Amino acid sequence: MLGDRRAVLVSSVSTIVFFVVLGAAIFLAPGSREVAHDFFSFEAMREALVGTNTTPSVLSSFWLNVRMFLVAEVFILVLALVIAVIRQMPGPALFPLRLVAVIYTDFFRGVPLLLVIYIMGFGIPGLAIPGISDRSPVVLGVAALVLSYSAYVAEVYRAGIESVHESQVIGARSLGLSRWQSMRFVVLPQAVRRVIPPLLNDFISLQKDTALVAVLGPIEAARAAAIYGSDRFNYSSFVVAALLFILLTIPLARFTDHLVARDRKRRRGGAMA
Amino acid sequence: MSAEPLLRLESVDKSFDANHVLRGIDLDVAPHEVVCLIGPSGSGKSTLLRCINLIEPLDGGRVILEGEEISARGVDQDAIRQRIGIVFQAFNLFPHMTVLENITLAPVRVLGKERAAARSEAEKLLGRFDLADKRDEYPDRLSGGQQQRTAIVRALAMQPRLMLLDEITSALDPELVAEVLILVRELAKQGMTMVIATHEMGFARDIADRVVFLDEGRILEQGAPDRIFTAPQQPRTQQFLQRIIAAGRL
Numbered sequence A: 001m002l003g004d005r006r007a008v009l010v011s012s013v014s015t016i017v018f019f020v021v022l023g024a025a026i027f028l029a030p031g032s033r034e035v036a037h038d039f040f041s042f043e044a045m046r047e048a049l050v051g052t053n054t055t056p057s058v059l060s061s062f063w064l065n066v067r068m069f070l071v072a073e074v075f076i077l078v079l080a081l082v083i084a085v086i087r088q089m090p091g092p093a094l095f096p097l098r099l100v101a102v103i104y105t106d107f108f109r110g111v112p113l114l115l116v117i118y119i120m121g122f123g124i125p126g127l128a129i130p131g132i133s134d135r136s137p138v139v140l141g142v143a144a145l146v147l148s149y150s151a152y153v154a155e156v157y158r159a160g161i162e163s164v165h166e167s168q169v170i171g172a173r174s175l176g177l178s179r180w181q182s183m184r185f186v187v188l189p190q191a192v193r194r195v196i197p198p199l200l201n202d203f204i205s206l207q208k209d210t211a212l213v214a215v216l217g218p219i220e221a222a223r224a225a226a227i228y229g230s231d232r233f234n235y236s237s238f239v240v241a242a243l244l245f246i247l248l249t250i251p252l253a254r255f256t257d258h259l260v261a262r263d264r265k266r267r268r269g270g271a272m273a
Numbered sequence B: 001m002s003a004e005p006l007l008r009l010e011s012v013d014k015s016f017d018a019n020h021v022l023r024g025i026d027l028d029v030a031p032h033e034v035v036c037l038i039g040p041s042g043s044g045k046s047t048l049l050r051c052i053n054l055i056e057p058l059d060g061g062r063v064i065l066e067g068e069e070i071s072a073r074g075v076d077q078d079a080i081r082q083r084i085g086i087v088f089q090a091f092n093l094f095p096h097m098t099v100l101e102n103i104t105l106a107p108v109r110v111l112g113k114e115r116a117a118a119r120s121e122a123e124k125l126l127g128r129f130d131l132a133d134k135r136d137e138y139p140d141r142l143s144g145g146q147q148q149r150t151a152i153v154r155a156l157a158m159q160p161r162l163m164l165l166d167e168i169t170s171a172l173d174p175e176l177v178a179e180v181l182i183l184v185r186e187l188a189k190q191g192m193t194m195v196i197a198t199h200e201m202g203f204a205r206d207i208a209d210r211v212v213f214l215d216e217g218r219i220l221e222q223g224a225p226d227r228i229f230t231a232p233q234q235p236r237t238q239q240f241l242q243r244i245i246a247a248g249r250l
Helices: A002-026 A032-039 A043-052 A058-088 A091-112 A113-127 A135-164 A168-172 A179-194 A196-216 A222-230 A236-272 B046-053 B078-080 B099-109 B117-127 B143-156 B174-189 B202-207 B227-229 B237-244
Strands: B007-016 B019-029 B034-038 B060-065 B084-087 B160-168 B193-197 B210-213 B218-223
Touching: A002 A032, A032 A236, A032 B174, A043 A058, A043 A222, A043 A236, A058 A091, A058 A135, A058 A179, A058 A196, A058 A222, A058 A236, A091 A135, A113 A135, A113 A196, A135 A179, A135 A196, A168 A179, A179 A196, A179 B099, A196 A222, A196 A236, A222 A236, A236 B078, B007 B046, B019 B046, B019 B060, B019 B218, B034 B046, B034 B202, B034 B237, B046 B084, B046 B160, B046 B193, B078 B084, B084 B143, B099 B117, B099 B143, B117 B143, B174 B193, B174 B202, B202 B227, B210 B237, B218 B237
Parallel strands: B034 B193, B034 B210, B084 B160, B160 B193
Antiparallel strands: B007 B019, B007 B060, B210 B218
8 A cells, every 4th residue: 555655656746747847848938928928818818708899709609519519419329320220230122221321431431521511511502402502501510510420420339239249139039029129129228338438539529520610600619719819819719719628528528437437337236346 | 749749840951151050850849848959069959949949040941830830931030939938058138137127128029018017027937936136136246047047037028838948057157057957947847848958967867858869960869868868779879978977967
């Protein structure tokens, strides 16, 4: 135990020393005063956060990021699951569907998200389809996020599905469950539990990528920060926007850790303690 | 044995690629009969059981359950499997479900029973097999013997006409084998028709109405347990039993 405490002490001290040195290096840099003023001005941060007469509030613009994320997330979870399940369905009759699913994932994983957003945002309105083309840029941007991320998340699901041992399916089928029921009640619940951490990883990434929708015009947090920056020649607004994104992702990360730990504890319970 | 057989196998044939596992198996199982399949590893015991409940598709031959050819094209296999319970060596319990959920899943989803009714039936079965206090546990927290008994209860909850047991004690620690075998004896006493693949020769001798010796995908000989174990006719059977005796398993 004494050794443990010593190790903690040594690692704590060395970590603190590292960051003190790093901080000093930044503080003593020739341009440090300018950077401190341009990027870490408390007053500018406050202004950017609540907004001014000429610049939008970064905080209320961030609400748009949150909404885009929440809506996209729901659609991604569903669409990706459909794609993953289609890819796992056997039988020659379903070959065309499987092929579509494979092409879909290959295509949307291969195209940069930014291009998908451009193509959707400018291409769909150009098609002039009533009811679809007249959607707002936010809707088209979210649709682009859904299309792109579903390809990734489908692969995450698929890895989870494949990790469930064949004997589980045999156990289910031999009780008279159909192929679909075995998938629905036996394979998917286990698969989804196993992929919660990688899913979360993709969703943290999604939260940040909502900022890319700004290229279609909507004023979300990063765009609002940029407006403040060019209006006041002070970029503390970017730091504020960055902090908001961090504040959003950390609770999600901790929540997932909690879910994983709870599931493990429930299944292994006192036996392992 | 004049009654119509509950199960009839006619020249059942099965290969995995170049490996010819079953070479024309003919077997009748009468209602309430307990048939033990014995034979060396790789003789086709497990495959035969899996062919009976159609988990493995046949390459040739027919499987007839209660007069109906279930191996025929166009038969609803899911419906057939409701009537045949199978228990595996590795239990195949669902780790994300409690004992009770494992047992009620198929009655609720397949038979369409009310959840409450399925639960109370499951609890009755659990009580009968001394598992009542485990109903809310997850399988990972049970001993191997408890897991295997749960798997048997899960199969019984579908009220099958026939039970297939695939080396159900092979994955258990020796001291846990007895509790599972006691349960199987109980089922036999109640008249459950069973086909049992096993390496437990003492158990087979004790419980079986008939013992079937399988070797290289063929039935080499079959008969009453006393005759098979004391006076086997085939040299291969004699050899197999001698090895078993030498290993102290009989």
